Every structure is written in C-alpha cells, then in structure tokens.
Amino acid sequence: LERTFSIIKPDATKRNLTGSVNAVIEKAGLRIVAQKRIQMTRQQAETFYGVHKDRPFFGELVDFMISAPVVVQVLEGENAIAKYREVMGATNPANAAEGTIRKLFANSVGENSVHGSDAPETAAVEIAQFFAGNEIV
Ligand code: ATP
Ligand code: MG
Numbered sequence: 350l351e352r353t354f355s356i357i358k359p360d361a362t363k364r365n366l367t368g369s370v371n372a373v374i375e376k377a378g379l380r381i382v383a384q385k386r387i388q389m390t391r392q393q394a395e396t397f398y399g400v401h402k403d404r405p406f407f408g409e410l411v412d413f414m415i416s417a418p419v420v421v422q423v424l425e426g427e428n429a430i431a432k433y434r435e436v437m438g439a440t441n442p443a444n445a446a447e448g449t450i451r452k453l454f455a456n457s458v459g460e461n462s463v464h465g466s467d468a469p470e471t472a473a474v475e476i477a478q479f480f481a482g483n484e485i486v
Contacts, residue, residue: 351429352382352485353466354475359417360460362386367420370463373450374424377436383423383485389415397478406459413459421479424465430472433465 357370371381389397394414401407424433438449442461445452455462466472476485 350425350427351469351472352423352425352476353429353433353472354464354479355422355424355433355466356464357420357422358460358462358464359413359415359419360456361454361462362419363417364454366454366462370450370454373436373453374422374433377432379424379426379429379433379436381422382425383480384420385479385484386418386420387479388418391415393478397475409459423476423480423485430466430469434467437463437465 355374357367361367361370367386374381391411394411395402398407398410398414401410404410426432436450438445438451438455440451440461441458442451442455443458445455450463451461466475
C-alpha cells in the first residue's frame with residue numbers, strides 16, 4: 350500500500366467542510382492513517398511550497414495557507430498518490446471533473462480546498478515535515 354500527504358486547506362476548514370472532504374476521501378477507498386488540525390506558521394508554509402517560491406502567486410499562496418487552521422493528513426491505499434490526485438480534481442476547480450473534491454467544494458484556483466502529493470518522493474518529504482513515524486497508524 351502507498352501513502353500520500355493531504356492538506357484540507359483554510360477555505361475548506363473555515364466553511365466547516367473537514368468531514369465532507371473526509372467522506373469523499375473514504376468513499377474513494379483511501380484510509381486516513383494520520384490526521385491533525387494545525388495552524389501553519391509562515392515558515393512552515395514557505396518550506397512546504399518552496400518549489401513555487403519564484404512563482405507570481407507564491408506570496409498570496411503562503412498568506413492563504415496561514416489564514417486559518419488546516420488539517421494535515423496521511424492517506425493510505427492502493428496507488429494512493431495517483432488516486433488522491435484523481436479524487437481532488439484539477440488544480441483549477443473550473444476544470445475539475447464532477448464528483449471531485451475541488452468540483453464539489455473549491456471556489457478558485459488559489460483557494461482550492463485540498464493539497465495532495467504529486468510523486469512518491471514528494472509524499473515522503475511532505476509526510477516527514479508534519480508527522481513522526483509513530484503518529485501514522
Ligand atoms: P497542490 O500542490 O496544492 O496539491 P496542485 O498540485 O494541483 O495543488 P500546483 O501547481 O502544485 O497545483 O500549485 C500549488 C498550489 O498553488 C495550488 O493548489 C494553488 O493553491 C496555488 N496556485 C497554483 N496556480 C495558481 C495560480 N495561477 N494562482 C493562484 N494560486 C495558484
Ligand atoms: Mg502541487
């Protein structure tokens with residue numbers, strides 16, 4: 350079984366949608382094997398999205414990620430990384446398929462409700478940024 354890292358972003362937590370997002374995750378056959386609600390620091394958000402630091406939207410993205418609590422998660426399942434990307438839908442909710450989390454809940458490309466790792470290497474790094482091994486059960 351594969352693991353991926355997920356974030357339920359501030360736009361979703363502010364609208365009290367944590368359980369609704371989790372229902373879609375579980376219905377897709379992914380298991381939530383670690384989860385906590387945290388207020389990200391600016392430093393944590395900048396590190397997390399460091400790959401985007403030269404993009405024009407970086408400042409806005411970091412401000413958004415620290416604008417309210419987020420729920421960080423580890424999801425486990427067969428092909429969890431690709432499966433969760435499919436369940437999330439396209440980055441821009443306007444392009445997201447019916448039934449995906451972003452189609453159901455997201456309002457814009459910036460405030461798009463969830464994050465999911467894009468490869469095994471990034472999943473491992475992202476999980477380790479937020480969880481100790483013994484917190485994943
Ligand atoms: P994530 O990494 O959050 O799972 P993603 O892999 O679908 O999303 P990326 O290209 O990695 O998309 O972009 C990271 C995040 O940066 C997006 O989820 C979105 O919140 C924000 N973002 C991306 N493109 C834009 C944009 N053009 N304008 C504003 N924000 C953007
Ligand atoms: Mg990404």
